Amino acid sequence: MLYQQIAQNKRRTIYVMIGFLLLVTAIGAAIGYVFYDSSILGIIMAVVIGGIYMLIMISQSTSVVMSMNHAHEITSEDQAPELWHIVEDMAMVAQVPMPRVYIIDDPSPNAFATGNDPKHAAVAATSGILERLNREELEGVMGHEMTHVRNYDIRLQTIALALSAVVSVLVNIGFNSFWWGGGRRGRDNEGGGYIQIIMMMLSILVIILGPLAATIAQMALSRNREYLADAGSVELTRNPQGLISALQKISTAQPMKKADASSAAMYIGDPLKKKKSFAHLFDTHPPMEDRIERLRKM
Amino acid sequence: MLTTIIVIVVIVVLIAIYAGIYNGLVSVRTHTQESWSQIDVQLKRRNDLIPNLVETVKGYTKYESGTLEKVVALRNQMTQIPADDHQQMMDVSNQLTSSLKSIFALSENYPDLKASQEYTKLMEELSNTENKIAYSRQLFNSTAASLNIKIQSFPSNIVAKIHHFEQVAYLEVPEEEKAAPKVSFDD
Numbered sequence: 001m002l003y004q005q006i007a008q009n010k011r012r013t014i015y016v017m018i019g020f021l022l023l024v025t026a027i028g029a030a031i032g033y034v035f036y037d038s039s040i041l042g043i044i045m046a047v048v049i050g051g052i053y054m055l056i057m058i059s060q061s062t063s064v065v066m067s068m069n070h071a072h073e074i075t076s077e078d079q080a081p082e083l084w085h086i087v088e089d090m091a092m093v094a095q096v097p098m099p100r101v102y103i104i105d106d107p108s109p110n111a112f113a114t115g116n117d118p119k120h121a122a123v124a125a126t127s128g129i130l131e132r133l134n135r136e137e138l139e140g141v142m143g144h145e146m147t148h149v150r151n152y153d154i155r156l157q158t159i160a161l162a163l164s165a166v167v168s169v170l171v172n173i174g175f176n177s178f179w180w181g182g183g184r185r186g187r188d189n190e191g192g193g194y195i196q197i198i199m200m201m202l203s204i205l206v207i208i209l210g211p212l213a214a215t216i217a218q219m220a221l222s223r224n225r226e227y228l229a230d231a232g233s234v235e236l237t238r239n240p241q242g243l244i245s246a247l248q249k250i251s252t253a254q255p256m257k258k259a260d261a262s263s264a265a266m267y268i269g270d271p272l273k274k275k276k277s278f279a280h281l282f283d284t285h286p287p288m289e290d291r292i293e294r295l296r297k298m
Numbered sequence: 299m300l301t302t303i304i305v306i307v308v309i310v311v312l313i314a315i316y317a318g319i320y321n322g323l324v325s326v327r328t329h330t331q332e333s334w335s336q337i338d339v340q341l342k343r344r345n346d347l348i349p350n351l352v353e354t355v356k357g358y359t360k361y362e363s364g365t366l367e368k369v370v371a372l373r374n375q376m377t378q379i380p381a382d383d384h385q386q387m388m389d390v391s392n393q394l395t396s397s398l399k400s401i402f403a404l405s406e407n408y409p410d411l412k413a414s415q416e417y418t419k420l421m422e423e424l425s426n427t428e429n430k431i432a433y434s435r436q437l438f439n440s441t442a443a444s445l446n447i448k449i450q451s452f453p454s455n456i457v458a459k460i461h462h463f464e465q466v467a468y469l470e471v472p473e474e475e476k477a478a479p480k481v482s483f484d485d
Contacts, residue, residue, distance in 0.1 A: 081419075085426040092336070093433045135425070238436070 009152045013159055020163040024050045027170045030205065049173070050166045057162035062100070062122045065114045065161070068260040071102035071124045079103075083125055086139050090146040093236045099123050099149060108256040109133060109249055112266040113145040114154050121149040126256070133246055140233055140243030141250075144268055147232030153225050157266055164262070226268075226286050230295055240295045247295075251288040319457045326445045330466055333441045334384065336434040337469075341376065341391055344427045348373045348398075351420050355401060358411035365404060369397050388435070388469050395428060435469050442466040 024046050032042015057064065066073070077084040084101060091098045099115065102124035109129035115121035123145045125138075133141065148154055230247075234240045250269035259271035270285045352366050372394045379387050402421070405411050412418075446465045449458040457463075 081422045081426070085422070085429070089426075089429050089433045092430070093436055095437070135429075139429075 006150075006152055009156050013152075013156045016156065016160055016163065020167070021047075024166060024170060027167070027174065031170070031174050046170055050170065053166050053169055054162050057165055058116060058158060061158045061162060062115055062120070065158075065263055065266075066102050066122065066124065069104055069112075069124065069263060070106075070258060071104045073100060073102050073122075080130060082135065082138065083130055083142075086135065086142050087123060087146075090139065090142045090236060094143075094146040094150045096121070096146065096150050099146075101125075103127060103130075104256075106256050106258070107131075107254070108271065109253050110256055110259075110267050110269055110271050111141050111145055112263070112268065113148045114158060114263075114266060115149065116155050116158055117152065118149050121154055123149075128253070129250075132249055132253070136237075136239060136242035137246035137249065139237050140239065140246045141268055143233030143236040144229045144243065146236065147229040148225075151225070151228065151232065153229070161262060224286075227291065227294060230291055231298070234295065234298055240298045244292055244295045247288055247292055316457060319454045320461065323445075323448055323454060323458055323461070323463050326441065326448055327463065330438070330441045330445050333434060333438040337388075337431060337438060338381075340427050340430045340434060341387065344394070344424065344431070345373055345376055347420065347424055347427065351398075351401070351424065354414070354417050354420060355405065355411065358408050358414070358417075359404065365397065365400055369394065369401060372397060384469065385467065391431065395431075398424065398428070435471065439468050442468055 025043050028043040028046020028050075029039040030042070032045065033039045074080055074084070080101070080103060083103075087101055088098060096118040099113070099118075099121035100123075102122060104110075104124055104126045106126040107128040109126060109132045111123065111125040111129055113121060113123045123142065125141075129138065129141065230243060233243050237243070247269065255273035256271040259267070261272065264270060264272050265285070267285075269288065348369060352370060355366060356363075372390060376387070376390050376394065379390065405417070445463075448454045449463050449465050
């Protein structure tokens with residue numbers, strides 16, 4: 001099951017990338033067609049900008065994600081001995097290298113993992129989780145995070161984050177061209193009114209597609225992975241009770257003060273605690289009661 | 299001519315398969331040895347920590363010398379066991395784990411001891427070591443399982459037999475210890 005899960009995640013990463021590539025191409029073509037009279041030029045521009053931006057984002061993803069979530073790195077075990085030792089234990093049984101460890105100063109208990117692959121992974125825990133959870137509970141949580149690391153969930157998440165950032169950069173470029181280039185061209189051209197309408201339509205399309213794509217990417221990261229990470233955690237710790245009581249503590253606590261909305265899906269429990277959406281269609285996390293119920297049955 | 303080529307190709311392929319299986323066996327065996335050394339490191343670390351613990355506890359508790367002596371005796375016994383007798387080492391280690399637990403339990407009666415910074419630090423170090431022993435035993439058993447499967451299954455069993463690869467015994471986990479040993483006070 002584990003190897004299937006890893007293979008599936010690697011495959012999904014490719015699907016997500018292809019989907020985004022198509023989207024980026026479409027946005028580029030739209031911008032190119034409208035402002036430079038050449039869709040090809042626009043596509044080349046979008047792919048180059050997108051490619052460079054993606055490379056920067058992916059190589060810097062850990063630092064970017066950590067600073068978006070106000071996390072600071074700890075580099076020696078003396079700074080948080082219990083957390084450090086538990087991460088060491090979990091990395092050992094999961095047979096992955098020791099990840100970098102970060103702490104977020106926030107009284108709400110929560111944690112997440114990020115990175116490109118198990119060799120370049122990082123885990124973050126809030127100061128609240130360190131205060132409120134005992135050792136067994138924290139082991140359950142870190143086992144969950146280490147399963148995300150081992151299953152390459154973190155890579156899928158990182159790529160999706162980077163790609164939705166690329167889309168929003170392109171959307172911004174489109175906006176700027178609209179204000180700067182668009183107006184001028186409209187006046188110079190005889191069919192100005194007609195082109196204006198197409199421009200408007202395309203711009204609206206781009207603006208609608210951008211955020212939608214980000215949502216689609218988040219949806220591709222199925223909620224099912226949370227259940228799998230819970231199961232993986234129990235496989236590592238052999239102790240479902242620890243994770244159950246950790247999840248109970250996490251679900252009943254107050255929301256986090258300044259969690260980054262775009263990385264909300266990475267946390268073990270929903271950090272924003274927003275109201276459940278219609279039919280749970282756009283939830284980032286499965287309902288906590290379901291997760292606990294499944295753990296009880298193990 | 300053609301037959302010669304076919305025979306040569308078949309021989310080369312067979313040698314390659316044989317080498318692949320042999321290398322696979324060697325790498326799993328090395329993993330098993332590595333994961334034993336993980337346990338060994340932690341056992342030694344605990345042996346180093348125990349004298350500190352005894353010294354610290356002694357200063358605060360006057361009437362509990364029996365428990366402390368037992369821990370010291372077990373620790374000294376640990377250092378006498380030959381390095382390759384894994385099961386005996388784990389048996390003594392398990393006894394040591396449970397008598398350390400009784401030290402932690404009795405420290406409940408000594409608020410001064412519990413409050414001392416030195417003791418808190420030792421507690422974290424020791425429970426870390428205890429957890430690592432439990433987890434590295436889990437790791438050892440899973441690597442041992444993959445070695446044993448290779449030694450028994452076809453065709454790697456043939457290569458294993460020729461090169462005298464031996465099955466590794468699993469480390470048994472005492473019933474009350476299946477969950478990671480819990481020595482924390484914060485419940």
